[in-house]
Amino acid sequence: MDIIGTSLKRVDAFDKVTGKAKYTDDLVSGHALIAKVLHSTIANGWVKEFDLSEAWKVKGVVDIVTCFDVPDIQFPTAGHPWSTDPKHQDIADRKLLNARVRCYADDIAAVIAEDEIAAEEAVRKIKVTYEEYTPILTVEDAMKEGATVIHEERPNNIVVKSQYEIGNFEEAIKEEGLIKVVGDYETPVVSHCHIESANSFAYMESDKIVVVSSTQIPHIVRRVCSQALGVGFGKIRIIKPYIGGGFGNKQDALTEPLNAFLTTRVGGRPVKLAYTREETFASTRTRHAMQFHIESYIRKDGSFAARTIKAYSNQGGYASHAHALVANAVNGFRMMYPVGAIKSEAYTVYTNLPTAGAMRAYGIPQIGFALEAHVDDIAKQTGLDPIRLRKQNMMKLGYVDPITTITCHSTGLDECIERGEKYLDYTKKRLAYANQSGPIRKGVGMAIFCYKTGVYPISLETSACRMILNQDGSLQMQIGATEIGQGADTVFAMMAAQTIGVTVDKVHVVSKQDTDVTPYDTGAYASRQTYVSGMAVKKTAESFRKKILDFAGFMLKKDPWDLDIKDNNIVHVNKSEKLLSVADVAIESCYSLTNSTHIAAEESHHCTDNTYSFGVCFTEVEVDIPMCQVKILDIINVHDSGRIINMQTARGQVHGGMSMGLGYGLYEYLKFDPKTGRMLNDNLLDYKLMTAIDTPELHADFVETDDPTGPYGNKSLGEPPTIPVAPAIRNAVLNATGVAINAAPLHPQRMFEAFTEAGLIK
Amino acid sequence: MDIIGTSLKRVDAFDKVTGKAKYTDDLVSGHALIAKVLHSTIANGWVKEFDLSEAWKVKGVVDIVTCFDVPDIQFPTAGHPWSTDPKHQDIADRKLLNARVRCYADDIAAVIAEDEIAAEEAVRKIKVTYEEYTPILTVEDAMKEGATVIHEERPNNIVVKSQYEIGNFEEAIKEEGLIKVVGDYETPVVSHCHIESANSFAYMESDKIVVVSSTQIPHIVRRVCSQALGVGFGKIRIIKPYIGGGFGNKQDALTEPLNAFLTTRVGGRPVKLAYTREETFASTRTRHAMQFHIESYIRKDGSFAARTIKAYSNQGGYASHAHALVANAVNGFRMMYPVGAIKSEAYTVYTNLPTAGAMRAYGIPQIGFALEAHVDDIAKQTGLDPIRLRKQNMMKLGYVDPITTITCHSTGLDECIERGEKYLDYTKKRLAYANQSGPIRKGVGMAIFCYKTGVYPISLETSACRMILNQDGSLQMQIGATEIGQGADTVFAMMAAQTIGVTVDKVHVVSKQDTDVTPYDTGAYASRQTYVSGMAVKKTAESFRKKILDFAGFMLKKDPWDLDIKDNNIVHVNKSEKLLSVADVAIESCYSLTNSTHIAAEESHHCTDNTYSFGVCFTEVEVDIPMCQVKILDIINVHDSGRIINMQTARGQVHGGMSMGLGYGLYEYLKFDPKTGRMLNDNLLDYKLMTAIDTPELHADFVETDDPTGPYGNKSLGEPPTIPVAPAIRNAVLNATGVAINAAPLHPQRMFEAFTEAGLIK
Known part of the structure; x- marks a missing residue:
């Protein structure tokens, strides 16, 4: 293994740094029409009527489409593979434009105009008559007897309720001498804040x-558009250029279905539908706010005898990914500490908040905050050491989850904890900081996590890849898996080069997915790509390598079985003397007068395994009690993501995830007007995203295990780094002040209230 | 066979008729820089020096590149598959810009500017100092002792000389009683006159x-650009959108290599290089002018005892396709009447005319005019019937050409002649028109031809195709073979549908070739595509069909061997009851939780056969002797192109070819200033292309043979229709007036001279 594990420069680095990389908006025709959406100014109710007379008078208006003009088709938007079993299909609960308004800034009409100014002016001039109901913003209100029904298919506003029990909880808690620890925890609604806002453009080629x-x-969005418009898959083509981040928001059909419909209204002329930052905040997706009630029963030796959780997930107006997130959260509750009896009850509830969807780590940042806070609460209440408590109860090698059957094929979690502990000198400091006084106090905190790799066996994991040999011995690689800024193209290129036997510069990644010609893959989510799509790359590379060797065998009159590819050359197996170059094979395969063959390989892989990644965050903070400020003095994430494909890009992923975790722990939350349900901080001035100034020096370390199921020993890394940061901070504040703050983020107002209640501020 | 043979509407009809189809210029970024080429104002000499000072002062000029700035690499431009054998490689005799000027309007410098006006102004302001030699415009002058050497690699200006002899000519002519017929024939330089001028744009994606x-x-142009710039194939990507005709001119690298170079000069910014109509006339390619001296020795019974030909092809300044055309011509001379001893000597000669390249039927319109005129000359001199003479000596079923080994696998030529004869009542009219007097006379003429299908075994014939199943049971088809207006996409779609077992509407052809992802194929030329690429389509469709049936077998728990596809459904072999739809198979293959498979097939086919198409033209004309005008009263082409895939598009091809043949016979030729070599009629006003007004009612008929080597019984059809028209007209004028005009076209001036010489005009 020469290439896997090196710190290769990203294959897209040059184009991205120099501004040459083309994003969606760079590709729009100058002749495109501009569409703007009219968003509702109520959060709950009905559109009764539109007065379009003034809007139609605006010069340049080409068409106005309202919720009364769209196909009477309800469709789902979640970025899941489809299921041919109706029971497992995503909830189809929205139309292209909705007369039944279910959240503030719901999509109710759209204008297509010659330019942006005309489109915006016409949108402003549409007059709407509503029938308005009181907005329901909390899970409690939504579940109240007699609450307004948000979707008639769900008369009690509960999208899904689920439960599980491992062992016999009621029996288990009868054991003598158990210590009961109870906690309520909650996490906020936050926004993905990807650099590139939601945007698309659409046009028609003939009837496509x-x-x-x-x-x-892209492949899933194609299916969603097909469903939303009621046309065949083959009549929809999705093209995905470079994208400026997604973080799960773009694991949902956003502007695409409406945009696809709008071009059909203007005879297939190009129509651009680009959301502003404000629209992206208010009218795309958010991270689910969740509330958890946890009760744990601990033996004196620290072992967990029984635990129970009730979880409530605020879905907002539409189902999107729906219950999958809180289900993931309560599964994470079980998997991280899979000992004793465990009982769970989880609710996903419609409200009139903006729709929540997927966001980096998909329910696990929520449960991670609650669970790891709770473990420190247990440590505090029992006087046990937080690290010992975790090590004693956490998942071990060989664990097979009783519900999902996902097996722990490898774990470096013990060593991750040890490295983090050592880096921060955590145990010593924790004791030293336990009883401070004065306004400024220090504290250390830590948290661990486990994370699945992809979605198997809960859902389908499939991926495909194609490689095409060029006459100079280089190749194109097409893969349905998507580069979304995380470095996928780079690691796939490394995998291909490694397996074929060529140098990385020979691999030209076709970064743009085009559903017409790109092999099928469900896309970038669930930290699945290096694992699932990596298998498709490896399988295709092996097939491609074999075809090259077959032709080399023909040229050399040797059995291909005796041949190998090393450093772009055909060599005898176990030797390194060059017999031919791959370029020689390539050109002869194209131009042979007796045996020309276009060398290409295409393979799909049906993935039937899964494995766990692990990691920790250790942090040291300084709490300014009167100012209600937390300063991060030091922070490190240590990850077991199996073999690291590219150390440099892996480190980048960890830094990005930690930054997101810091925001989640300290600053970020969306505020809503309690009367109207309107989002109050739908912009990057009022929404407190981490900036370079706010960010401390970030440290990342890796414990490299060699996972037997990973194509190159690798496991998930994309989402995990964000998970443990917020609970580690919360636990550090607890260590510093003795105050347990059970809701994220730890923003000054929240700390002021907590410190006041605890008597630290008088 | 339900689909093959139907008159299906073209798959691109709607987009082309409504103007939605995107051509190269529709796709240029609005931010593209504009390049203009400075063409030489001498035809023979050297550029000694440029004065760029005034040009650089033009506002908006970004770069000026001269022939002293380009890579010192000579490259070939002909659209042939490459050969790994240097002896068979095309002649590399030009640079991106040339200091040694070899024809008027040679490319010597280029300006890149922010807009077209600035680029043109700067080009005008470049001052050039030349060393000028006398232009050599004719083969005779070029071959003269002491003529200026145009390319130092060819000191006698002969690009290639070739000869062959079948039988023993000198012995054969000793036979007693032979009648000797001698003729000299010549054909003009003409222009392709495709609607869309030569144009391209180029940019860089990273280092590609x-x-x-x-x-x-596209795939060949990629190779040429790679050679011209000295970079790897993998660093070049060619995209071919819809094109507005090519007729062989675009079977050559035209603006692409220079355009590829120019974008590297501006850091990869998009640069557009679009030739005007005038530049397309003067600075791309033309059809070779050829001169033929033929001597035939005929027995009294009409059988050909011996024939000899000397052929001279005027290559112009650069080799391009070079000797391949006149070689094709003298091969055609042999193949059409493959009896008796035959001897040939052929020369391709550099001159200072614009470079001649490929044009529809590649040397055969030239030999077709000479040979079929000559056969009528034989008929006239011997008193034999022209049809009997042809039938007696022409190629018969089973003929194996002694040089190329191409075999006559099928022929309907006899029936083609019979149908044409009957349609026009030719024999009766010919006798009736034999002895007219008066100023207005009628005449009938006919001509036959044979035409190979593709280039095997002279050169490589290879093609590849890929099909990708959509979840709705439709498919994309990618093929390296190109739609150039001839209807290729339509017939390929029909072939795929036929072989897979689906309806044609399920086949979505990816019309745009992109060398990064499109399977390898050498492209549109030599009337090869339905035959050669059709095999790749059929082979891929069979492989694709098998994969669908394999998955259907898995779903139905049946052996796939028992299953078939009919009308988009999976059926039991020999039954028609629907078991599943292809759409059912498609969606399950994508979303199966146990066996997901991305269904796609990709196959290449190495073609190792060839076959002959045949046809005739019969025409009746009215000659106005004093006005030197020919009016076409009636005209029909009857073709044996094997099985016709699509009757409607086939008819369209014949009409287009006949129109081109009419222009070749009556009006079209390029004129050059004998002093400077400058083209005098480089525009559509002065160049007399056939217009709708000039065109008589065109009749087309087909004799459908079922060729055993064609993928669907089909043979070449694209180029042939143009071949027999000009000689049929010439022979009709001979019938009408008794005057043999041995040069095309029969324009008024030429007829005036001939009629004057014959005493018809006094």
Whole structure:
């Protein structure tokens, strides 16, 4: 293994740094019409009527489409593979434009105009008559007897309720001498804040609708558009250029279905539908706010005898990914500490908040905050050491989850904890900081996590890849898996080069997915790509390598079985003397007068395994009690993501995830007007995203295990780094002040209230 | 066979008729820089020096590149598959810009500017100092002792000389009683006059150069650009959108290599290089002018005892396709009447005319005019019937050409002649018109031809195709073979549908070739595509069909061997009851939780056969002797092109070819200033292309043979229709007036001279 594990410069680095990389908006025709959406100014109710007379008078208006003009088709938007079993299909609960308004800034009409100014002016001039109901913003209100029904298919506003029990909880808690620890925890609604706002453009080629979009999931978006418009898959083509981040928001059909419909209204002329930052905040997706009630029963030796959780997930107006997130959260509750009896009850509830969808780590940042806070609460209440407590109860090698059957094929979690502990000198400091006084106090905190790799066996994991040999011995690689800024193209190129036997510069990644010609893959989510799509790359590379060797065997009159490829050359197996170059084979295969063959390979892989990644965050903070400020003095994430494909890009992923975790722990939350449900901080001035100034020096370390199921020993890394940061901070504040703050983020107002209640501020 | 043979509407009809189809210039970024080429104002000499000072002062000029700045690499431009054998490689005799000027309007410098006006102004302001030699415009002058050497590699200006002899000519002519017929014939330089001028644009993606171009041969152009710039194939990407005709001119690298170079000069910014109509006339390619001296020795019974030909082809300044055309011509001389001893000597000669290249039927319109005129001359001199003479000596079923080994696998030529004869009542009219007097006279003429299908075994014939199943049971088809207006996409779609067992509407042809992802194929030329690429389509469709049936077998728990596809459904072999739809198979293959498979097939086919198409033209004309005008009263082409895939598009091809043949016979030729070599009629006003007004009612008929080597019984049809028209007209004028005009076209001036010499005009 020469290439895997090196710190190769990203294959797209040059184009991205120099501004040459083309994003969706760079590709729009100058002749495109501009569409703007009219969003509702109520959060709950009905559109009764539109007065379009003034809007139609605006010069340049080409068409106005309202919720009364769209196909009477309800469709789902979640970026899941489809299921041919109706029971497992995503909830189809929205139309292209909705007369039944279910959240503030719901999509109710759209204008297509010659330019942006005309489109915006016409949108402003549409007059709407509503029938308005009181907005329901909390899970409690939504579940109240007699609450307004948000979707008639769900008369009690509960999208899904699920439960599980491992062992016998009621029996288990009867054991003598158990210590009961109870906690309530909650996490906020936050925004993905990807650099590139939601945007797309669409046009028609004959009767085919083409949508160019900033999406993580082109093949899935194709299926969603097909469903939303009621046309065949083959009549939809999605093209995905480079995208400026997604973080799960773009694992959902956003502007694409409406945009696909709008071009059909203007005879297939190009129509651009680009959301502003404010629209992206208010009218795309958010991270689910969740509330958890946890009760744990601990033996004196620290072992967990029984635990129970009730979880409530605030879905907002539409189902999107729906219950999958809180289900993931309560599964994470079980998997991280899979000992004793465990009982769970989880609810996903419609409200009139903006729709929540997928976001980096998909329910695990929520449960991670609650669970790891709770473990420190247990440590505090029992006087046990937080690290010992975790090590004693956490998942071990060989664990097979009783519900999902996912097996722990490898774990470096013990060593991750040890490295983090050592780096921060955690145990010593924790004791030293336990009883401070004064306004400024220090504290250390830590948290661990486990994370699945992809979605198997809960859902389908499939991926495909194609490689095409060029006459100079280089190759193109097409893969349905998507580059979304995370470095996928780079690691796939490394995998291909490694397996074929060529140098990385010979691999030209076709970064743009085009559903017409790109092999099928469900896309970028669930930290699945290096694992699932990596298998398709490896399988295709092996097939491609074999075809090259077959032709080399023909040229050399040797059995291909005796041949190998090393450093772009054909060699005898176990030797390194060059017999031919791959370029020699390539050119002869194209131009042989007796045996020309276009060398290409295409393979799909049906993935039937899964494995766990692990990691920790250790942090040291300084709490300014009167100012209600937390300063991060030091922070490190240590990850077991199996073999690291590219150390440099892996480190980048960890830094990005930690930054997101810091925001989640300290600053970020969306505020809503309690009367109207309107989002109050739908912009990057009022929404407190981490900036370079806010960010401390970030440290990342890796414990490299060699996972037997990973194509190159690798496991998930994309989402995990964000998970443990917020609970580690919360636990550090607890260590510093003795105050347990059970809701994220730890923003000054929240700390002021907590410190006041605890008597630290008088 | 339900689909093959139907008159299906073209798959691109709607987009082309409504103007939605995108051509190269429709795709240029609005931010593209504009390049203009400075063409030489001498035809023979050297550029000694440039004065760029005034040009650089033009506002908006970004770069000026001269022939002293380009890579010192000579490259070939002909659209042939490459050969790994240097002896069979095309002649590399030009640079991106040339200091040694070899024809008027040679490319000597280029300006890149922010807009077209600045680029043109700067080009005008470049001052050039030349060393000028006398232009050599004719083969005779070029071959003269002491003529200026145009390329130092060819000191006698002969690009290639070739000869062959079948039987023993000198012995054969000793036979007693032979009648000797001698004739000299010549054909003009003409222009392709495709609607869309030569144009392209280029930009860079990272270190890859992308050229979007109006070309017939994207994969070959990629290789040529790679050679011209000295970079690897993998660093060049050619994209071919819809093109507005090519007729062989775009079977050559035209603007692409220079355009690829120019974008590298401006850091990869998009640069458009679009030739005007005038530049397309004067600075791309033309059809070779040829001169033939033929001597035939005929027995009294009409059988040909011996024939000899000397052929001279005027190559112009650069080799391009070089000797391949006149070689094709003298091969055609042999193949059409493959009896008796035959001897040939052929020369391709550099001159200072514009470079001649490929044009529809590649040397055969030239020999067709000479040979079929000569056969009527034989008939006239011997008193034999022209049809009997042809039938007696022409190629018969089973003929194996002694040089190329191409076998006559099928022939309907006899029946073609009979149908044409009957349609026009030719024999009766010919006798009736034999002895007219008066100023207005009628005449009938006919001519036959044979035409190979593709280039095997003279050169490589290889093609590849890929099909990708959509979840709705439709498919994309990618093929390296190109739609150039001839209807290729339509017939390929029909072939795929036929072989897979689906309806044609399920086949979505990816019309745009992109060398990064499109399977390898050499492109549109030699009337090869339905035959050669059709095999790749059929082979891929069979492989694709098998994969669908394999998955259907898995779903149905049946052996796939028992299953078939009919009308988009999976059925039991020999039954028609629907078991599943292809759409059912498609969606399950994508979303199966146990066995997901991305269904796609990709196959290449190495073609190792060839076959002959045949046909005739019969025409009746009215000659106005004093006005030197020919009016076409009636005209029909009857073709044996094997099985006709699509009757409607086939008819369209014949009409187009006949129109081109009419122009070749009556009006079209390029004129050059004998002093400077400058083209005098480089525009559509002065160059007399056939217009709708000039065109008589065109009749087309087909004798459908079922060729055993064609993928669907089909043979070449694209180029042939143009071949027999001009000689049929010439022979009709001979019948009408008794005057043999041995040079095309029969324009008024030429007829005036001939009629004057014959005493018809006094």
